[in-house]
Amino acid sequence: MNVTGAPVAWQATGWGAMVLQWDVIGDTEQSVLADPVRLRSVRRLGTPGPDEAFDRLAMLVRKLVDAPLGVVSLVDAERQFLAGQVGMPEPFATERSMPLTHSFSRHVVVAGEMLVIPDVRADPRMRGNPSIEGLNAIAYAGAPITDPDGLVVGALCAVDHEPRNWTNSEIALLSELAAVCSSEVCLRIARAAAEDARRAAESAQHQLALLTDLTESLAATMDVAEAMRRLGRIVTGRLADWCVVTYADEPGASPHVSATHRDPARAADMQRLADLAARSRTDLQAIVLAARRHGRSVRRESGSARLRGRLSDVELAALAMSAGLGSSMVAPIVSPVRRVVLGAVLLVNGPDRPPFTAAEERVAAEIGRRAGLAVENSRLYREQRHVAEVLQRSLLTELPTLPGVELHARYLPAQDGAAVGGDWYDAFAQPDGSVMVAVGDVAGHDIEAAATMGQLRNLVRGDAFGRADEPGALLTQLDEALHGLRVPAAATAVLARVRQSWSGYAISFANAGHPPPLLLLPDGRVQVWWIPPEPLLGLPPHQARTTTVRYVPPGSTLVLYTDGLVEDRQQLLDDGVARLAERLRESSAYPGDELCARLLDVAPRRNDDIALLLVRLTG
Structure with missing residues (x-):
């Protein structure tokens, strides 16, 4: 026998002194009362307060069975709740609850059937119950109240203050009223279950929305x-x-x-x-x-x-x-x-x-x-x-130091891509004393574009170094090499040769679909070197490319750049070039590094790579 009860002190009101009573609940009884499925039904009914429907059923018990006490009781593992009552003394009439040790109805729950007791003092299960003295409860008749699964959650009971032989009609009437009470209980449990399901669905939807928003936010x-x-x-x-x-x-x-x-x-x-x-x-x-x-x-x-x-x-x-x-x-x-x-x-x-x-x-x-x-x-x-930055540094040329020529360059990757891309710049001296400078742009701004850019830059260097050909001829040869070697490149580029001349410097250049070079003159004026457009590099070979020659005075600055610096989807390319030219004119007095920074500020958005090369002719 497992003793799970406890001494319960109860101050009686109006009928005598305090009652101290032990009640012993056996293992079998406790396992029935603590059944989690049954308890779920009891708890879905809530902790009862005054309840008009259940009080009406208790009143019908009192009137039709002619018993002083009518009670609709719900029994959990620890207490008995008076969902409906008539005739109960205080404090139970107000509190609607009593300890399990005072419950007769718990025996109905355990037995799973109606109990009819003429005198509880003679029943071995009930004769020690504190309610005998506290409530003057002598005769008891209780019919089970069941949930939708048929589990007994409580009892509809009649209690008399003196011994009583319950008649068959009284027992039948009590049983019918208990069936009515069970129907009400089942309806309420169904409503509670539906509300629980609704809340669970709302909670699940809320939690799913939270996780979805979190995932999208973190991924951004x-x-x-x-x-x-x-x-x-x-x-x-x-x-x-x-x-x-x-x-x-x-x-x-x-x-x-x-x-x-x-x-x-x-x-x-x-x-x-x-x-x-x-x-x-x-x-x-x-x-x-x-x-x-x-x-x-x-x-x-x-x-x-x-x-x-x-x-x-x-x-x-x-x-x-x-x-x-x-x-x-x-x-x-x-x-x-x-x-x-x-x-x-x-x-x-x-x-x-x-x-x-x-x-x-x-x-x-x-x-x-x-x-x-x-x-x-x-x-x-x-x-x-980090890997991309190392790759980019390995692909971009370290600018040489040349007599009479000051070089400055910048590379900025697109903000929404990898740290590398297809934009590039290059400068190197020729054996004849001239200087080759180039800026190009391979489509894309990712690792693949950077790798293609590396191949293209090396082809330009290998083809141009040591040769006296003009830039147009060099780009024509580059077209043939890209096509013959099957290099998957689609690129724009400007290739220029800078050499000293009788007037200062001669700059010869060829443009393969690239934005026009800019020239800042010593007096602050800016020239935009527009020429008729020619196709991109990497397309099937066509007619020979042209070379344009411009003569410039010492102190001039040649500006080569990629379209990320001037391109804006909401404006024409001409507008972007004009904006850059104006910034160059305004900033003509700045030294090379500061001039680069000011020109980069012109970029409308950083959704494309930017390569910038300044060639200052100081000699």
């Missing part, structure tokens, strides 16, 4: 710090009052911390909390280690004392208390590639909010996984970008 940036800030804004708006995200790009690295509160007025406090938390590594390590140790999200219904105890920094603890400490969850940030914990997301609700649910814990775990994917994507992106 490769900046991991910005990704974690976005995570905080989304989560605190829809799941928690505030959160702290701590993560490290690599295991053992210094942690990055961000903190967000759903109240925008607390932004300064949250920033301070994040700064303190980043320095107070011991506090953070405790949270991260808990996530790592469990390997899953951890939910605490009332974690204020535990969480506050982990915060050794006084100011940090004060900020956390001010933000509100109630229930909390910690979800690990796990790398999906390396399967290591990189950090944790701490979600906190204030004390006035309900505890986090099991469903929200699953959502928190998914948030941690998606945060881990964002951290990993950012790391891989940085690695790719």
Whole structure:
């Protein structure tokens, strides 16, 4: 026998002194009362207060059966609730509840059938019940109330103050009224189940929308710090009052911390909390280690004392208390590639909010996984970008130092692509003393475009070096080489030869579908060297390309550039070239490096690569 009851003290009102009574509930009885399926039905009916329908049924019992007490009782594993009653004394008439030790109806639940007892004092199951003295309950008749699954959730009962032989008609009437009561119970349970399903569907839809928005937001940036800030804004708006995200790009690295509160007025406090938390590594390590140790999200219904105890920094603890400490969850940030914990997301609700649910814990775990994917994507992106930068530096020429010629160049990758692209510049001296300069643009701004650009630049160098041919002839030969070697290039380019002449300098150039060169004269005037357009490089060979020759005075500056500097989808290319020419005229007094910076500011958008080469003729 398992003793699960407890002594119950009950101050009687109007009938005598306090009653102290032990009741022993056996294992079998307890297993029936604690059946989770049955308890779910009882709890769906709610903790009863005054209920007109059930009170009416209790009144019918009193009138039709002629019993002083009529009760609709619902029995859970610990108490009996008086869903309907008539004739009950205080405090039970108001409280609508009594301890399980005082319940006769629990025996109906256990037996699963109607019980008719002329005198409970003679029944071995009931003779020690405190209600005998407290309620003057002597005779008892109870019919089971069932849920939609046929499980007994309580009893409709009649109680008399003296021994009574219940008649067959009274028993039949009580049974019929219990069936009516069961119908009402089934209807209410069905309504509650439908409401639970509706809430679950809304919750699932809300959680799915949260995760969808989070995924889209994290995928829209490769900046991991910005990704974690976005995570905080989304989560605190829809799941928690505030959160702290701590993560490290690599295991053992210094942690990055961000903190967000759903109240925008607390932004300064949250920033301070994040700064303190980043320095107070011991506090953070405790949270991260808990996530790592469990390997899953951890939910605490009332974690204020535990969480506050982990915060050794006084100011940090004060900020956390001010933000509100109630229930909390910690979800690990796990790398999906390396399967290591990189950090944790701490979600906190204030004390006035309900505890986090099991469903929200699953959502928190998914948030941690998606945060881990964002951290990993950012790391891989940085690695790719580093490789691309190394590749780009290897492909772009280190500008030579030449007598009488000052060279300055810049390369900027597109902001929405890799760190490399198909834009390039080059300059090298010829054995005859002339200087070859070039700027070109292979379609695309990715690794493949950069690789093609490398081949094209090397072909230009190999074909031009040591030859006295004019740029037009060199580009014609380049067309044939690209076609014959099957190099998959579609590119624009300007190739120019700069040599000294009787008037200063002669610049001969050929243009394969490229924006026109600009020339800044010593007096500040700017020339735009428009010539009739010729096809792009890489197309099937056609007629020989032309060479244009311009004579310029010393002190002039030749500007070669790619279309990323002047192209705007909302304007004509001519407008962009004119804008660049005006900036060049305004900036004529600036030295080479500063002039490059000012010209780059003209770019309308950074959605394409930019290569810029300045050739200042100083000799």
